[in-house]
Amino acid sequence: MAVNARRGHFFNLEYSSYSPDWGSDSDYEKAFFDYRFYITPRVGSTFAFLNRIELSEGDVPYYDMATLGGMDFMRGTYLGHFRDFNATENTVEYRHTFRDGDGLSRHGVTLWLGAGSIGEQASELYQDWVVTYGVGYRYELQPRMNVRADLGFSNQDEVGFYLTFTEAF
Template sequence: MKMNYREIICLLIFWDLLLNVQHANAQEEILSDSLLIKTDSLRVKKINFNGYPYAFYTPETQLAFGAGGIIVFYTKPSDTILKPSKIGFGGHYSTNNQYKLSVNPALYFNENKLFIRTPISFGVFVDKFWGIGNDTQENGTEQYERETITASFILQSPPILFSASRSGIILEYDKTTITDKKENELLKNDSIVGNKGGELYGIGYDLTWDSRDNIFFPNKGGYQYFKLIIYPEFSDYNFGLLELDVSRYISFKEDHVFAFNLYMSSALGTAPFYKLPALGGQKRMRGYFNGRYRDNFYATLQLEYRQYFWKKFGFVAFGGIGDVSSELITYDFSTVKYSIGGGLRYLFNKKQKINLRMDIAVGRDGNTGIYFGLEEAF
């Protein structure tokens, strides 16, 4: 497998600098938060369940109807430092005949020293592929259909060699079948890697540095995540994916928060088109169809202001820039895309600060999106 090691080295150096700059403040914040938590003798011991039906519209699904929920609990209520665990689940069906079922357990154990996540999903999607690059054009024939099964096992514990909060292993399974290429001439061309789908088995390593005071609605602290995953030769495609996700939260008043996020992703080797870093979606560069632009390297920066303005109701305003390129050193700021928007929030779990969110975003060239879901984008 041919990998661009310059990209690995550059991102690792950048990661190390971020950790060193924020490490001192982080330790002070963690200590302060831990002492406050230890004095809280009113920790809720019961399981907290929130379920809801919903309807939403996104560029990817069009109008969709579904139901979902989140179960919040502590794996050991007597552990006063422990963060709440959660099991999110949901399913929806859309007017363009696609559906998705998913469950995403995220469990904390032993004073947050052990973290396990096992997301599983199955879906049939009406997707779009415009080609590869940052200047692909609309021609009305981008649509195709795929069926995807994904399952991951992520186990994290305190690292031995790094200063992060947790590190661990990743096992991943992904089976994608292109069920109907429709009129997409690009996918009818065998030069597009992955035009028939494929089966992938991945193994990887990740690092997490987390000093957020709340995992659902942070007022202060930071979150950094680094991941390297390799799909070996016994997969249908032999390549790697590198990912860096950095967030910082600053509050000048309780529940008045400035949130910053930097995200970078890089494909190492020859990846199938549907696994290439993709611009757009509900979390980053809102307003663009998820995958509107794809290439081997993707970087985006976003800023968001969050505030509750009346009882359980709040609002956000956000903006971001980002783009894809063939590799890190060819990233071209002259072609960068923008995303701006805002949204409303409803606090339906006050103790854990879990929000129901609705965002509206616009991007370049008339791209728009409306999004509905649980928790913040980052």
């Protein structure tokens, strides 16, 4: 997993199949695609992009359904509020580290805007959007390891506050 990336690409593709033929109590399939890229136009400023989609079919258990929300994805909605067989999310985040004399300080801020959608069928994705946006504060405890405090909002009248280590994505 990428930790506090500043440039480059991250790609993850997963496929899971659960079948009684393989010893499972369930019968369903899941596919997950996660693509992120990072651009640093100048030292101390990074644009981070997250694009992910999760598709499933069959008798998917509630706990394994696709979700939106939480401290890493769609901050501004609580984890699991939006849950269905399929989900997609696209988020852009700007990360800025303040200057301290000739170098960078340990303090920074972030702004983000994300849009996601869920649906029982994949064809229902991109119809009803959940939009989240917010601001965060970063303090670098040690190189490439931040304490982050994020305050997110959504168009669903939800608010999320998260205090944790590492970046969201």
